[in-house]
Amino acid sequence: MSSVLETPPATMHNVAPIAETRELTDGFHLVIDALKLNGIETIYGLPGIPITDLTRMAQAEGLRVISFRHEQNAGNAAAIAGFLTGKPGICLTVSAPGFLNGLTALANATTNCFPMILISGSSEREIVDLQQGDYEEMDQLAIAKPLCKAAFRVLHAEDIGVGIARAIRAAVSGRPGGVYLDLPAKLFAQTMDAQAGRKSLIKVVDPAPRQIPAPDTVQRALDLLKGAKRPLILLGKGAAYARADEAIRTLVEKTGIPYLPMSMAKGLLPDTHPQSAAATRSYALAEADVVLLIGARLNWLLSHGKGKTWGKPKQFVQIDISAQEMDSNVAIAAPIVGDIGSCVASLLDQVGDNFPQPPKEWLDAVNEKKNTNLQKMAATLAKNPSPMNFHSALRVLRDIVKANPDINVVNEGANTLDYARAIIDMYQPRKRFDSGTWGVMGIGMGFAIGAAVTSGKQVLAIEGDSAFGFSGMELETICRYELPVCTIIFNNNGVYRGTDVNPTGGKDVAPTVFVKDARYDKMIEAFGGIGYNVTTPDELEKAVKEAIASGKPTLINAVIDEAAGTESGRLTNLNPQSAAMKK
Ligand SMILES: Cc1ncc(C[n+]2csc(CCOP(=O)(O)OP(=O)(O)O)c2C)c(N)n1
Numbered sequence: 239m240s241s242v243l244e245t246p247p248a249t250m251h252n253v254a255p256i257a258e259t260r261e262l263t264d265g266f267h268l269v270i271d272a273l274k275l276n277g278i279e280t281i282y283g284l285p286g287i288p289i290t291d292l293t294r295m296a297q298a299e300g301l302r303v304i305s306f307r308h309e310q311n312a313g314n315a316a317a318i319a320g321f322l323t324g325k326p327g328i329c330l331t332v333s334a335p336g337f338l339n340g341l342t343a344l345a346n347a348t349t350n351c352f353p354m355i356l357i358s359g360s361s362e363r364e365i366v367d368l369q370q371g372d373y374e375e376m377d378q379l380a381i382a383k384p385l386c387k388a389a390f391r392v393l394h395a396e397d398i399g400v401g402i403a404r405a406i407r408a409a410v411s412g413r414p415g416g417v418y419l420d421l422p423a424k425l426f427a428q429t430m431d432a433q434a435g436r437k438s439l440i441k442v443v444d445p446a447p448r449q450i451p452a453p454d455t456v457q458r459a460l461d462l463l464k465g466a467k468r469p470l471i472l473l474g475k476g477a478a479y480a481r482a483d484e485a486i487r488t489l490v491e492k493t494g495i496p497y498l499p500m501s502m503a504k505g506l507l508p509d510t511h512p513q514s515a516a517a518t519r520s521y522a523l524a525e526a527d528v529v530l531l532i533g534a535r536l537n538w539l540l541s542h543g544k545g546k547t548w549g550k551p552k553q554f555v556q557i558d559i560s561a562q563e564m565d566s567n568v569a570i571a572a573p574i575v576g577d578i579g580s581c582v583a584s585l586l587d588q589v590g591d592n593f594p595q596p597p598k599e600w601l602d603a604v605n606e607k608k609n610t611n612l613q614k615m616a617a618t619l620a621k622n623p624s625p626m627n628f629h630s631a632l633r634v635l636r637d638i639v640k641a642n643p644d645i646n647v648v649n650e651g652a653n654t655l656d657y658a659r660a661i662i663d664m665y666q667p668r669k670r671f672d673s674g675t676w677g678v679m680g681i682g683m684g685f686a687i688g689a690a691v692t693s694g695k696q697v698l699a700i701e702g703d704s705a706f707g708f709s710g711m712e713l714e715t716i717c718r719y720e721l722p723v724c725t726i727i728f729n730n731n732g733v734y735r736g737t738d739v740n741p742t743g744g745k746d747v748a749p750t751v752f753v754k755d756a757r758y759d760k761m762i763e764a765f766g767g768i769g770y771n772v773t774t775p776d777e778l779e780k781a782v783k784e785a786i787a788s789g790k791p792t793l794i795n796a797v798i799d800e801a802a803g804t805e806s807g808r809l810t811n812l813n814p815q816s817a818a819m820k821k
């Protein structure tokens with residue numbers, strides 16, 4: 239069958255004269271139809287050989303095609319769309335270099351458990367495999383494989399339905415992640431009978447099936463929690479992704495256990511919730527004796543579950559969809575394997591209304607520390623230094639988010655990330671998107687576009703000046719699609735700070751320093767957006783309010799004291815220190 243399919247229609251006349259009256263379809267349309275059949279509405283991509291016509295036809299067929307200036311940003315937009323919708327976000331790129339540009343986003347999506355499919359066109363297999371030097375020659379499938387959850391290649395039009403179905407299932411089932419789908423140029427032009435084509439497509443049934451935990455694992459966990467003297471709950475972004483918001487909130491409230499949200503779980507319960515221990519995170523982590531992890535991994539962000547951060551010995555209950563996550567860093571005394579919604583529901587079934595509340599001494603101690611720290615923070619935030627620093631600027635943004643709780647917040651940078659995460663309270667789930675598991679720079683404009691397109695709501699992108707540089711050209715994309723994105727650059731003239739000097743006294747500035755007093759606001763004006771330059775909290779407040787009211791693409795250059803930041807934000811200790819260099 240495939241040999242007939244691979245021959246152009248002219249040959250088909252010879253083989254089967256009735257072809258003239260038969261309706262034909264082709265690889266282009268089968269890809270589009272398969273995506274539409276599975277509820278995909280948007281493609282984030284960048285056109286070029288061999289997928290330019292695919293982007294045109296997709297638009298003609300009613301898909302929204304958001305066209306970017308660099309594939310990494312398209313990939314990041316797709317990834318965050320996946321996190322927000324639970325459907326895989328689709329990123330479409332050209333071969334070799336376009337594919338590689340998208341691959342960073344695919345790997346980042348996999349690391350962060352965002353469902354995403356990178357679809358890349360590729361060059362002629364026969365030439366690529368013999369390494370004969372094709373246009374954009376690269377064995378993309380082999381390169382993608384170790385960097386994503388699954389990778390597939392489709393060679394025949396009649397297999398497109400299966401290829402896309404497999405990609406969707408791989409992306410969203412179990413632990414979600416990135417999937418690569420390789421579509422060689424030749425595939426798109428292949429024709430086949432339209433009716434047979436339609437029949438070859440698969441509408442995926444139950445792509446992310448529930449996985450109910452075994453009852454004894456739930457009982458074991460409850461027994462451990464009941465016996466705890468200083469219990470603590472940790473919510474990760476897996477908990478936010480699970481869309482089990484009500485059940486999670488009920489579990490937290492019925493057990494009365496203090497909780498800590500990881501960065502992208504902020505807002506799952508409002509950060510102002512009385513049981514939030516976020517303001518006394520270090521104390522809570524060090525003192526707790528039984529810790530319930532819900533969709534949070536014990537990776538570096540949680541100091542691997544051991545060491546000084548974790549202080550006193552403790553036992554862990556872990557809810558995760560992946561059995562292999564258990565014991566990855568420390569022993570898990572009570573693993574509960576299943577999807578978070580089902581696991582939390584199962585716990586709730588047995589928690590009932592009389593679950594023993596944690597000892598009063600523990601709750602009092604947490605609350606006392608929390609209130610002391612909140613008071614200290616309030617005093618710091620109330621100051622109005624000149625020049626403006628991270629705290630006085632973030633006080634303004636904290637109040638803006640409080641008044642607009644459905645606003646989407648994108649956040650990256652070092653100090654800009656660490657301070658904003660700590661200072662800005664979130665009130666609704668899945669409204670905060672940031673550098674995530676890798677602490678990666680460059681997600682900013684891609685996440686902002688993905689969040690704006692998916693939610694149709696206002697985005698506030700809070701960006702370090704260095705962080706912004708990685709995806710800044712997408713300001714044009716934001717303006718082109720007239721997206722309600724307000725980008726705020728925390729401009730401290732450099733990476734971490736703007737104060738480093740070249741030790742040689744030479745003409746080059748230090749590696750962390752940028753052009754002083756750069757006017758990022760002028761960049762957006764080049765594309766018809768609105769720019770603001772602000773130097774005080776009052777000016778910042780006025781600009782953000784105006785920006786939000788307009789719903790237009792805006793950029794605020796917020797001038798921050800160039801001496802205010804610390805090296806690597808809160809990660810100073812991760813910088814290698816050579817004893818040989820110490821003087
Ligand atoms: C892809 C990538 N490259 C480099 C880094 C290293 N890095 C961490 S934070 C950062 C930028 C910090 O500066 P800025 O965004 O201006 O934030 P500030 O601390 O000044 O607020 C860089 C380059 C990274 N995390 N990711």
Ligand SMILES: [Mg+2]
Nearest residue numbers: 702703732734
């Ligand atoms: Mg900076």
